Structures are given as structure tokens and as C-alpha cells.
Amino acid sequence: MKPFSFSMLAVSALIFLSACGGGGSGGPRNVPPMVNEPDPPVSFPVSSVPLSQLNKSVPSSHMVASYLHETIGELWLYREQPTVRIVTDAPLRFKPIVRQVIDGINAWLPYEQHLVLGTDIQALSPTVDVPVGEIWIGTATFPDTAHLGSTLGRSYTSADNRAQVEVNASLSPDWSAEQLYGLLLHEILHTLGLGHVNPATYPDSIMAAHGLPAVTIYSVPKVDGVGLMAAYTRLPSGILTKDIDPDHLGPWASEVAVFQGELSNCDCAFGTDWINGMAVPWIDGAVTTRTFAESGLRGTVTWDGKVVGWTPDQATVSGDTALAVNLGTLTGTADFTNLAFYDDQSQWGDGDLGYSVSLSGNYFRSTPSDDPGYVSGKFVGEQHDGALGILEHPDLTGAFGAKR
Helix, strand or coil, rough: CCCCCEEEECCCCCHHHHCCCCCCCCCCCCCCCCCCCCCCCCCCCCCCCEEEEEEECCCCHHHHHHHHHCCCEECCCCCCCEEEEEEEECCCCCHHHHHHHHHHHHHHCCCHHCCCEEEECCCCCCCHHCCEEEEEEEEEEECCCCCCCCCEEEEEECCCCEEEEECCCCHHHHHHHHHHHHHHHHHHHHCCCCCCCCCCCCCCCCEEEEEEECCCCCCCCHHHHHHHHHHHHHHHCCCCCCHHHHHCCCCCEEEEEEEEECCCCCEEEEEEECCCCCEEEEEEECCCCCCCCCCCCCCCCEEEEEEEECCCCCCCCCEEEEEEEECCCCCEEEEEEEECCCCCCECCCCCCCEEEEEEEECCCEEEEECCEEEEEEEEECCCCCCCEEEEECEEEEEEEEEEE
């Protein structure tokens, strides 16, 4: 039988997560200091959303190698697209939050290795019974939940790409969405190969054994995201982590290109970074805390704006975005039109993409649509003034922002 690894997270994480509120998404979305000054924003006549291109930095290859050394033993990676399944009796809010964790993680993975959410399972089983290529998630009863140091979650992972995540059933009803997101993010990253790290060395990492930094929905701390991306794009599965050095990563740039836009009415931003051969989308803005009714909205509401992104061969693309939602049915559409290459404004593909969407609270995600890929995002501003989202398509990775 191939080896298994086991990890668990202690209850002290609640202390760190309790102050978590709205904020950045799709990575550490407070934009870090820029390496150089950005170009002046470029205004578009169709929309008042300004776009710009600039540079910023990511961890060096030496730092990435040191981060991966924190995982003990071998680095076991999924080489096929992992399927995530949730037990049918899990709390109702589990599925949308697991979906958001998947979307956050996928931003840092190549498109062909994106996690997908499969059909539900009836119950958890011993990890050896989980089919190869799958990750099962459910709840379990853990002992001693009232004392500091008790277990919040745990994961079991095998070398042949099968894994299981258990969340403490007696604690989960009291967690906020952000706390549950942080815990599930931590455990699912374990199943993808990442181990615990020293919080003194990596204070922003979600992978500390005791205590987690505050994270917002759709976000993955940059150090964890870059480590995951490096593992899945540059390293072989089964490599001994102590043997990883910067040379294993190949050519590695610490300065990366950014294509971004801003929403002035809610202090929000969105963009896509080109990081060492891969596009990474992100959104940054506090999610709306009011309901649509409290914002005085009813009927069909539309948000208009811009989308920015990169193609797999590193060409920048921009276009118009329209998100229309029927608040009676909580369904709608996300349409991307006038898609063109940023440099010469020649048409990208057939010039448009379209997706059906459904709402869950102040978040939205696409449902099965004619165009491949998916969109997901959230509403921002005091009165649902804006919408921010991520677009994942086989030939275009992007982020969008729109104003009501």
C-alpha cells in the first residue's frame, strides 16, 4: 500500500479568523508595492472603468524553494484533474463555500488541472476507498472541542492521488463563512500536496498548523498560491522536498506583469497577473453586507464594466462586461462582448462569451452554459454598487469589474 499523510488544524485558528471581514479576493488581493510606477490609466469610451498595465513582484525562486521545503517528505501532486465531492449530509452552506475555495485555488493552477466539483457522496470512507483522483469532504465528530488546541479539521492524503477532508461537525455551525473558507482552503491545499509551514517565517501563509491569518473568500495568500503554482507547473510528483532547489523551477522572474482595472465608487480593483508563464486572476473589494432588498433593489438589475485578461500565449485581451440579474429568480447572465487584443484592438476569437449565472447571497457563479469555462464573483459597495468576478476559459483567463 502506498504511503499516506495526515494533518490536522487546531482550534486556535478561531482567534485569528474571528476578525475576518470583506476584502481582497483571488490571491493576496491587497496589491503589493509595485516594482516601478504604473503607466497612466487608459480610459475606454464605452465604460468609465479605467484600465492600466503595471508591474509588481512575487516571491523569488529561492523563497519558493524554501517554502516547499516546509512540506516534510515527498511532494505528492495530482497529475490528472482532481474531482472534489461533498457528503450529502454536510451543512447546506458547505457546497457554496467549497465551490468558492475551488475557484480561489484554481486561479493558481493551470486550466487543465483545475479542481472540479463532482456529484455528492453518501458518506465518508477510509481514504483507501476513495477513488484515485478524488478528494472527499465531510464532517466528523472530534474530541475535546472546548479547549484550545482541539482539532478543527484534518486531512488524509495518499501518494496515488486520493484524499479526504474532515471538518469538526460540532464547531462548524458557529463559524462565519470566512472562517469556514479559511479552514477548507487550508485542508484542501494539504490534499494538493502542501504541508504546514512555520508562521514566523511565513506569517501570511494559510498553512500554519496553529492559527490562520485572516483570509477573504476567493483569496489564497500569495506565498501559498505561488508555491502551489510552482509545484504544479515546474516539479515532478514524488520529489523529495529537501532536494528542491531554485534550479528545479527553471527560469523564474520575480517581477510580473499586471493588467488591471478599478471601480472608483467602491474602492475596488480587479486584474490578471502574468506570473512565470501563467495568468492568475484576482479581485479586490469588500463584499456587500446588505441584502438586495436593503439596498432597495428589485426586478432586473444590470452592472456594466470591463474585463481584462491574458491568453495562454501571453497576449492581453480586454472587452466589455454586462452582468444582468433577475432578483426575483436569483438568476441572470454574464456577457463579455467586444473582446479584443489590447495591443492592436483586433478581435479575440469570435469577440464574445456568455454565461448563465445564479446567486447565493451576495455571490454569483455560472451554471452550465454554451461557452466553456466559468465565471464567479461577488457584489461590492454599500448598496451593491459594483460587481467583481473572475473569468476562467480555456483560451482566456481574466477578471472583471462592473458598476450599477
